[in-house]
Amino acid sequence: MGLTLSHVSALDATRAIRCNGSDLRKMTTTELCAPSVWKGERWVMGLFGKPDWQWLAPSKQHHLHVLVDHKSNYIRMATIESHAQTRELPPNSIIWLDQHASMVCPELLFLQMAQLLSLPELVQLGNELCGNFSRPSVASLQSDAKTHIPSATSVAQISAYLESADGIWGVKAARRALSYVSDHALSAHESILATMYALPLDEYGYGMGPVSLNQRVYLDGEDSEDLWGSVSTVRSRFPDLLCSFAPVGINYDGEGHLNLDGLIEAAQRVTATKDDGHKEALVELMNTRDAIRDKYVDDIKRNRQLVSEGYLVFPATKEDLATIQHLDDFTRDVLKAANRYYGVDVDAHLQALEDSNKRIERESILKQLQRGSEA
Secondary structure (H helix, E strand, O other): OEEEEOHHHHHHHHHHHHHOOOOHHHOOEEOOOOOEOOOOOOOOHHHHHOOOOOOOOOOOOOOEEEEEOOHHHOOOOOOEEEEEOOOOOOOOOEEEEEOOEEEEOHHHHHHHHOOOOOHHHHHHHHHHHOOOEEOOOOOOOOOOOEEOOOOOOOHHHHHHHHHHOOOOOOHHHHHHHHOOOOOOOOOHHHHHHHHHHHOOHHHOOOOOOOEEEOOOEEOOOOOEEOOOOOEEOOOEEOOOEEEOOOOEEEEEEOOOOOOHHHHHHHHHHHHHOOOHHHHHHHHHHHHHHHHHHHHHHHHHHHHHHHHHOOOEEEEEEHHHHOOHHHHHHHHHHHHHHHHHHHOOOOHHHHHHHHOHHHHHHHHHHHHHHHHHHHO
């Protein structure tokens, strides 16, 4: 059996591959071929229950989307959605997965999803594909996004692909969304912030783009000693988000930024452990406490060093993204600082924050993006 996964099925496979630690950029490409079934078999659900089918099986809840080379090769199953590719695809558009499946490349996937997603959702997806994190696949029991992984593609690669794919349905919408996408997002929360800040005011974003994610800021000065006398060799910092209109940015310090849960668990082990294990548990507790303190001190040093280089970077928390009112309040502080310290004209942005109708639309987008980050 051989199929080419596309649209949401290719997205699910892309997430499964990335969360497994594989680098999509290093995978082998192939050609788009007609779907084929095992000799003597028909297209039935049982085919996808065999052990050698490694991808999400079609179901009533999750239809399998496949790309075929001609409408005559549509697969006649209620749970399979066939999409005919009537125009020639740019080179390297199909990635080989195994002897039974291939899938569309990340650039073609972004183009295909332009047909299905709203503008904010597509920008958010672009940030994921061009970032160093991935949401889990449908079949995965993992609830959190996988971080610190290779990006699937980049803004430049998608842009070049769209130039080669001119004339394919969805190119115009994909190009528009791509203008708000950034490389190097490290988490789903960074992606949400980048999307909300990059989208223009007339699309009910904050209109503060383009934004840069995790851009290196080089530090001047001599090596310094920390509280314990060891020499710090930090030569640069990476603010999570920087605006383009002023050296103002955001660092997202989420719920797990400081390992407070680990501290509680270590304290509970001290309480629960007696005799020989008690001393070891106590040492673990002290080490966990020291690690949290080290992280806190480094955060303070980071903010101080960035200010010394002329960058005003605001720390944002999980609570700042909890509701649109909280995010509006946070954004108002950022805008006022850009005006006060760098003379940026922010009147239109502040007016948009006070517009109740726009706030309703912003709230809808934020909730949409938050749902997407959990999918």
